[in-house]
Amino acid sequence: MTRVPIRELVVTYDFPTDLHLGPQHPGIHGNFAYILKVDGEIILEAKIVPGYLHRAFEKLMERRTWINNIALIPRVCVPEPDVNEYAYNAAIERIAGWEIPPRAKYIRTVVLEMARISSYLMYLSSMGGGVGVYPLAQWSVGDRDYILDLFEALTGARVYHIFMIAGGVRRDIPEGWLDKLEETLKYLEGRLKEYDKLIMKNAVVQRRLVGLAPITPEYAMEHGVTGPNLRATGVPYDLRKIDPYAAYDELDFEVVTEKYGDAWSRFMVRRREIEQSIDLLRQLIDKLRKDNTPHIHQPYSGLAFKVPPGEAYVHIESTKGEFGYYVWSDGGFNPYRVFVRGPTTSHAGVLMEDIAVGQQLADFSLIDGSFDICPPDLDK
Amino acid sequence: MRVEEVVKAIKDKFGLEVENPYPRRLRVKIPVDGKSDEERRQVLRDLLQYAKEIEFQHMSFITCVDFIKEGRFELNYGLWSYTIPTMLVVKYDLDRENPKHITVVDIWKPAKIWEQEVHEMFGVEFEGNPRSFEPYVLEDWDSIPPLRKDFDPVQYLKEHPMQGAGYDPLPYANLVEKNLEQPTVQETGGDEGANS
Numbered sequence: 001m002t003r004v005p006i007r008e009l010v011v012t013y014d015f016p017t018d019l020h021l022g023p024q025h026p027g028i029h030g031n032f033a034y035i036l037k038v039d040g041e042i043i044l045e046a047k048i049v050p051g052y053l054h055r056a057f058e059k060l061m062e063r064r065t066w067i068n069n070i071a072l073i074p075r076v077c078v079p080e081p082d083v084n085e086y087a088y089n090a091a092i093e094r095i096a097g098w099e100i101p102p103r104a105k106y107i108r109t110v111v112l113e114m115a116r117i118s119s120y121l122m123y124l125s126s127m128g129g130g131v132g133v134y135p136l137a138q139w140s141v142g143d144r145d146y147i148l149d150l151f152e153a154l155t156g157a158r159v160y161h162i163f164m165i166a167g168g169v170r171r172d173i174p175e176g177w178l179d180k181l182e183e184t185l186k187y188l189e190g191r192l193k194e195y196d197k198l199i200m201k202n203a204v205v206q207r208r209l210v211g212l213a214p215i216t217p218e219y220a221m222e223h224g225v226t227g228p229n230l231r232a233t234g235v236p237y238d239l240r241k242i243d244p245y246a247a248y249d250e251l252d253f254e255v256v257t258e259k260y261g262d263a264w265s266r267f268m269v270r271r272r273e274i275e276q277s278i279d280l281l282r283q284l285i286d287k288l289r290k291d292n293t294p295h296i297h298q299p300y301s302g303l304a305f306k307v308p309p310g311e312a313y314v315h316i317e318s319t320k321g322e323f324g325y326y327v328w329s330d331g332g333f334n335p336y337r338v339f340v341r342g343p344t345t346s347h348a349g350v351l352m353e354d355i356a357v358g359q360q361l362a363d364f365s366l367i368d369g370s371f372d373i374c375p376p377d378l379d380k
Numbered sequence: 381m382r383v384e385e386v387v388k389a390i391k392d393k394f395g396l397e398v399e400n401p402y403p404r405r406l407r408v409k410i411p412v413d414g415k416s417d418e419e420r421r422q423v424l425r426d427l428l429q430y431a432k433e434i435e436f437q438h439m440s441f442i443t444c445v446d447f448i449k450e451g452r453f454e455l456n457y458g459l460w461s462y463t464i465p466t467m468l469v470v471k472y473d474l475d476r477e478n479p480k481h482i483t484v485v486d487i488w489k490p491a492k493i494w495e496q497e498v499h500e501m502f503g504v505e506f507e508g509n510p511r512s513f514e515p516y517v518l519e520d521w522d523s524i525p526p527l528r529k530d531f532d533p534v535q536y537l538k539e540h541p542m543q544g545a546g547y548d549p550l551p552y553a554n555l556v557e558k559n560l561e562q563p564t565v566q567e568t569g570g571d572e573g574a575n576s
Contacts (some may be wrong), residue, residue, distance in 0.1 A: 058501075059527055094402060134416035197441030221437040224490035235489070237462045245402055272540075313405065313458065313467065322438075326456070328445055339443040341458075346439075379517050 006166060016038045023052045027365025029126050030078075032348070032375035034368075041364055048348050053106045054377040061338040065163065066092065067302035069335065074160040076340055077377045080119040082111050082200050082320040084325070085164040088338070090245060091327040092166040093297075094312040101293040104168030105247040110181075111154075111163060112246060112316075113277045118147040119319040122278075123321070123372055124195065127267060130369045132207045134197055143191055153177055158189035166305070168296030180284050185278050186312050192274060194294050200271070212263035213355050213367045221259070224346030224353060227321030229371055233261035240319040251283050252328075263370035270319070270372075320344060320372050342377025348380070381435050383466050389434060394427055398468075409471040421482045424472050428457060428487050431468055434459045442484075442494035447564045448529040451476045453502060457484070474504060483509035501527035 015038075022033030031052035034072055038047035061069045073088050074081030093100060119289065121144040122132060128136030150159040154177060155161040155170070163170055167275055199205050215225065217233040236255040240248040256272045260263035305327040315324030322341025330336040356364060381389075384404065387398040388410060399407040410423055421442040422507040440458040447454060453474040460467050474481060485491040495512040498504050503525040515521070524531050 045440075051515075051519060054517040056526065056533070059533060061532075063533075222489055224439055226438065235462070242462060242465045312402065313469065315467075322440060322460075324458075325442065326441070326443060326458075337445045339441070339456075341441045341443075345493055345497070346490045349496075350490045 006245070006340055014177050016044050016129060019050075021364065022049070024367075026036070026295070027130070027368070028091060028376040029369060029373060032373070032378075034352075034364075036356070036364070040121050041361050043356050043361060043364060046353050049351060050348070050375065050378050053376050055380070057380045058338055058340060059160050061335055063334065064140075065303070065333050066305050066335060067306060070165060070318075071162050073340075074162060075376070076342070076380060077320070077374065078159075078320065079122045079374060080115045080319055081160050082115040083316055083323045085312045086246065087316050087323060087325040088327065089164050090314040091312045091315075092307055092326045092334045094168070094314060094346050095307050095310040095327065095329055097169055097308075100168050100297050101295070102247070103288070103291050103293040104297070105173075106288050106291060107169045107295060108164055108271045109247040109251075110281060110288070111151075111161070111169075113281050114147055114150060114285070116319050117274055118144050118151075118276045123270055123319065123369075126197075126365075126369050128199065128368045131199075131208050133199055134204060135204060136195065138189070139195070139198075140282065146187065150177070150181055150184060151274050153180065167300070169296060170295070172287065178221060178288060181281065182285060185281055188274075189278055192271075195271070203362060206264065207365065208363075209264040209267055209302070209370070210262060211260075213370070214260055214262040214362060215351075215355065218263060220314070220351075223351045225321070225351055226343055226346075227317060228319065229257060229266055229347065229351075230323065232258045232265035232269045234259050239315060239322060243315070245314070245316055247287070249282070250287070252279055254320070255282055263366060266372075271317075271323045291293075304329060307335075315341065318343065321347065321375070323377070340377065340380050342374075342380065344374050344376075344378040347371050348373050348375070382493060383464060385469070386434060386464065386466065390427070390430075393430065396427075404466045406466055406468045407471065408468065410473075413471060417480075420472070422458075425469065425482070425487065427486060428459070428484050431459050431470075432487060433477055435463050437496075438462065439488040439490045440467065440501045442491060442498060444504060444527075446476070446502060446527065446529045450474070453479055453504060455481070455504070464538060467502060479504040480507065481505065482507050483512065485509045485511075501526065503524055563573070 012341040017038060019036045019038050020024040020033060022028035023031045033049040035047045035049060035058055036043050060072060070085060076084045114208040118210060125137045145260055151161055152158050153174060156161040170247040215233055217235045220233050222232050234257050236257050237253040241255050244349060253276055255270055256276055258269050309331040311328045313324060315322050323343060324341035326339040329334040352368065356367065359367060387390045390396055401407060410420055412547040417523065436459040438460040443456050445454045453476055455472045456472060457470040481504055483495060492509065495509050496514065496516045499506060499512045500516040500518060520545050521568060523536055526549065531553050563576050
């Protein structure tokens with residue numbers, strides 16, 4: 001047997017070289033890829049490669065009836081599907097000029113806030129994996145299941161709820177459900193303290209996150225950054241406060257901000273917003289116990305449902321950023337056009353391509369995770 | 381700045397009527413009225429630049445609608461102000477037969493990605509944005525841009541059957557067209573292919 005000289009086995013690279021990161025990579029969240037130009041460990045250029053999750057939702061929506069679409073749209077954002085249901089139905093109501101009853105507003109807000117907690121727990125999980133604190137990844141996904149249990153009891157489904165419809169919600173709150181919600185909130189509040197012990201006071205986590213990929217408010221707004229990523233730079237811009245929808249104008253809350261705009265600040269904003277959501281849910285429980293209005297505007301047939309001609313844009317605060325639906329109606333049984341504005345389009349396509357330049361390759365997936373890049377709403 | 385002041389400022393500077401259909405929403409349309417494309421494009425760019433100066437900090441989206449009966453594409457530029465707070469949607473009509481337009485990426489950076497999407501889905505060409513001519517989410521697309529109203533997905537499926545493990549899309553395509561019930565697995569023969 002002849003042996004190959006070891007020198008011939010060594011692969012040499014010409015730097016800079018192209019590195020394809022994703023779509024099958026544990027550091028990239030979701031079916032998404034980047035092409036990086038790297039010189040050793042330093043990233044010189046980054047470019048997104050979307051399309052692995054493209055399912056032509058906007059075209060499909062033009063071919064289905066208004067009510068059929070409600071079963072389709074939650075798939076646009078997997079970790080937080082309810083924002084789609086809300087924005088789409090609110091756009092229909094705005095074109096039709098419907099005012100929905102207070103109880104429907106409260107129930108919708110409960111669903112939205114529960115979805116926020118569940119989405120933020122997924123975020124903690126992905127960040128826990130990113131920094132190497134795997135117990136956090138497992139704990140938070142485990143605790144998210146308690147929220148999913150509540151969703152199942154309320155809507156019949158765990159992930160895609162298909163619960164809101166034009167004019168209100170499908171059904172009223174079942175008996176005893178609010179008590180279960182209160183118990184779960186109490187449990188989660190206790191768990192958050194455990195999380196803090198595990199990760200917030202962890203020296204390795206702080207060394208990895210503090211000062212990583214910092215952005216200023218001006219830079220953020222220039223690059224289309226919204227939501228918690230923007231609030232991490234210190235500006236109190238929350239659509240729930242400045243463009244209130246659902247029942248947010250009746251709730252008492254302060255916008256959570258952090259100062260420095262780095263990965264640690266982005267992490268902390270989300271961690272603190274879980275507490276905020278728990279507080280908001282408690283306020284909503286009180287309101288629901290006192291309220292006796294119906295849960296839907298008026299009964300109607302989904303098959304004969306039409307929306308008068310018009311157009312409306314509704315945007316809401318999701319855990320990723322500004323999530324919007326622009327709906328055009330020509331008065332027929334189907335929408336004329338529906339445009340989905342997902343926060344990831346500008347976060348990945350504009351911000352990540354810019355901020356990654358000059359960073360260490362080892363930090364890239366942590367930066368990607370800290371901005372909560374979620375490809376489904378980009379691919380649509 | 382207040383919403384009424386924005387409406388007045390745009391009217392004074394550009395002579396354009398601004399609609400206020402819902403609270404915190406403004407719409408302004410750049411009319412055709414006999415002007416050349418170059419003049420209208422300049423008005424659009426000046427307006428988007430001016431909006432940036434009067435506290436509109438965030439470009440939310442650029443999107444397009446195909447009004448096929450009227451023979452036009454309508455481009456929508458959505459700008460959001462956190463401080464006023466309001467959304468301004470600037471509407472610009474394009475000839476459907478010759479959808480050539482100009483980029484605004486030098487004014488608003490997020491336009492880079494939104495123009496790429498509009499180019500792929502509607503075929504609008506944005507001069508000055510080389511990125512917009514690259515493929516976005518579709519790979520090797522060989523038909524008319526898919527979000528145009530004259531693109532028929534069922535017809536496309538018939539002409540481009542999927543290559544794969546015994547999956548035959550044609551029974552589904554025919555059923556969609558005839559608006560019948562879902563076929564059972566045996567009828568389509570989907571299982572045979574999976575086993576072979």
